[in-house]
Amino acid sequence: MVPLLLAVVFLxxxxxxxxxxxxxxxxxxxxxxxxSDYAYWDSSQGNYYVKTRDDLKHKYxxxxxxxGNIDPTKEDYKIKFDIMIENQDWGTYPNIRFCSDKxxxxxxxxxxxxxxxANSDNSRENFRACTSGSSPAxxxxxxxxxxxxxxxxxxxxxxxxxxxxxxxxxxxxSSGIAIGEFNDIDFPITQFSYIGFGYYDQPNYGSSYAPMRxxxxxxxxxxxxxxxxxxxGTISPDLNIHxxxxxxxxxxxxxxxxxxxxxxxxxxxGKPIWTLKDYGVxx
Numbered sequence: 001m002v003p004l005l006l007a008v009v010f011l012x013x014x015x016x017x018x019x020x021x022x023x024x025x026x027x028x029x030x031x032x033x034x035x036s037d038y039a040y041w042d043s044s045q046g047n048y049y050v051k052t053r054d055d056l057k058h059k060y061x062x063x064x065x066x067x068g069n070i071d072p073t074k075e076d077y078k079i080k081f082d083i084m085i086e087n088q089d090w091g092t093y094p095n096i097r098f099c100s101d102k103x104x105x106x107x108x109x110x111x112x113x114x115x116x117x118a119n120s121d122n123s124r125e126n127f128r129a130c131t132s133g134s135s136p137a138x139x140x141x142x143x144x145x146x147x148x149x150x151x152x153x154x155x156x157x158x159x160x161x162x163x164x165x166x167x168x169x170x171x172x173x174s175s176g177i178a179i180g181e182f183n184d185i186d187f188p189i190t191q192f193s194y195i196g197f198g199y200y201d202q203p204n205y206g207s208s209y210a211p212m213r214x215x216x217x218x219x220x221x222x223x224x225x226x227x228x229x230x231x232x233g234t235i236s237p238d239l240n241i242h243x244x245x246x247x248x249x250x251x252x253x254x255x256x257x258x259x260x261x262x263x264x265x266x267x268x269x270g271k272p273i274w275t276l277k278d279y280g281v282x283x
Contacts, residue, residue: 034059047215052199061198072163076222094212103196239263
């Protein structure tokens with residue numbers, strides 16, 4: 001009899017990429033708005049809208065509920081979100097910030113890092129990423145990243161090396177083309193538990209609104225505990241199983257192994273039982 005090809009799946013001791021926080025704004029996220037006429041969940045478009053403007057009459061700002069204790073100095077994370085700026089205006093910096101405390105005041109330095117749409121004499125129509133949990137702040141000035149109005153961009157921060165470095169990619173969401181990409185950049189990110197976005201911590205400059213939208217926020221942990229993954233194997237007529245190639249990740253790194261399981265019959269409840277008969281490292 002020709003052996004039956006079988007995909008055998010082993011349960012791992014952990015999930016290699018665990019979702020810590022996810023928000024697609026398909027329903028009310030119950031964010032705290034500091035100016036409900038200017039910062040609110042847009043139910044018709046399924047995203048969050050902030051009508052930012054560079055004056056101090058209103059706090060054009062909203063922030064999330066507590067999202068957990070996210071500490072890149074202890075684990076590696078991927079932090080993703082989509083952002084759109086509807087009308088870029090000089091002197092206005094619509095931004096998204098990741099903060100350790102409730103970001104009711106954006107100039108208190110309690111935020112780990114931010115991404116802003118920079119519009120000044122030295123930087124026009126760009127994105128700028130900055131840390132604020134370190135002193136002095138570290139910024140990635142992206143003068144080559146020209147930002148278009150009314151265009152969705154997908155942003156991904158990947159923290160590395162105990163939060164000291166990142167990979168950063170920003171793509172045009174519709175085309176998938178990267179407008180900017182940095183790898184292994186020194187960018188120290190500290191712990192955060194809240195997300196805020198909007199604008200109000202700069203002095204008065206112009207008179208135009210610079211509305212922004214945020215969507216599809218996702219934070220995942222990249223860390224994984226020792227686990228196994230399986231490829232296709234064979235099961236013989238006597239129900240013994242041979243796995244020719246199985247990847248094991250232990251404390252000393254990854255190893256590619258072969259494994260044999262022997263069928264022992266059924267238990268008192270009629271459920272099949274296998275035992276580990278033999279194994280070895282593929283050379």
